[in-house]
Amino acid sequence: MAYNRKSPPTSNRLYKEEKEDFSVQTPVELFCENQTSVDNTSRRMTSSASVIDQIWTDIIVFDSVGAVEQGTKSLQSQLQAGWTTDQASQRREQDGSFNVVKPPIDCPNWLCILLPCINHLASMKAFKAIQPDDAEVLRNSKWIRYDAASLVTGDVIRLEEGDLVPADCVVISIEDDDDLLVDLAAVTGHERPKSISKSASTRSKRQLYMGGRVVQGRATAMVTAVGPQTMLATLIRETRFPPKEPILEVSMDGSGESGIPLESIS
Template sequence: MPISQYHHDLIVQYNSSYRNGLTTQEASERRSDSDGLNCIDPPIKCPKWVCCLLPCINHTPSMKQFRLVQPDDAEVLRDGNWIRYDAASLVIGDIVRLVEGDVVPADCVVISLGMDHVEETAQSIENGSSADGVDSLEMTVDSHFITGESKPRRISVDANRAAEPATLYYGSRILEGACVALVVQTGKRVLLAHLITQGRWPPKHDLTEKVKSGDFLRRDDEGISLISVT
């Protein structure tokens, strides 16, 4: 499936490669330069010995919901090969592939829809052929547990069959379809981590419009946008 100029420029901005992803060395260096592992603190933080004495803490509604949105692993493009990797090891700039049933392992921007991450030729696009097939041109994602949105969001392609600009948030779930996405934020800087820190999670109402308006737009030390709010 072709990728748009917007997505191409975004990949360049994050110093990644759509075809090969990051190298093992690049990922290791980025992990060392960042806040560490792609993990976030739970809504109720307590020492292990306290949780042992008061196990009811782990059964509060917020802690139960927190466990539901935790990713286990992810399919990541590393050194040009797709591998299953611990989600905690993802770094900014990683290229990941998400399919139905997956929990989104980081804040990501959809780059292309379907399983195939290799760009098609102009001729195949003109002929209407695609390795992914018609069913791959849409994807449905549920962010209810993250932003409180009332309905799952459907992501499709534009007139050129490139994926529409769309952000997937850590903890959301893919209900239908598949995509290749670029990791734009990890760990304590993902939207969910900020909502927890600000006491806005679990969401009591739909926060989608506030997210779109830029209320949760964050920037790194160089002023580069870390969360797309499309």
């Protein structure tokens, strides 16, 4: 079932402003610069884990006591207004990168032109098929269609049927009565779509990964990891992409469910 929701306005100006705020570098240039230190990447992953923990804590309180309670005011405010342009720029500096994932075969453009067969390798074809161009994000209290490379942790995004999941995120709310179904086969190797219901009570049951595709439903989610910190980037670094067999998802909330260890994907 397709949803004919009116698309939000684009915001090339906003993207240009944020890019200028961050050293006037393109996402690819900045990403390459940020890959020079393994230690820096590890620190960013640790920071991402703390962001996920805080977001999940807020969501649990939000679900249990409602948006009117004191404990959920920060989440409630975020869901109503999202980040401002300045806040997004500050968050991007903390993230340390734009929302760009290094491809499985990272070669200069001139080499890819000389050797076009590189782009036809299975890993490269699979990678290109799940790269999101844009995302619907709440920025400056307005919903806009925005360059996916400019998403930051804490961004509030909307997902609907046909969308590629633009970053690792946790589902906050589901619209309508149907469960949200997301095809994560390209990332996890599981052929059956992941089903998320309104009653999902653990983080692992609400977690989505960059590169998934929504096949049913509409939802609001919050970005928990971008670029090098996403599970997709981790799998590529470990040469496990595309997955040749289903990847067991380890629980990230201590519930004992199976899953990829938090320290390897945060």
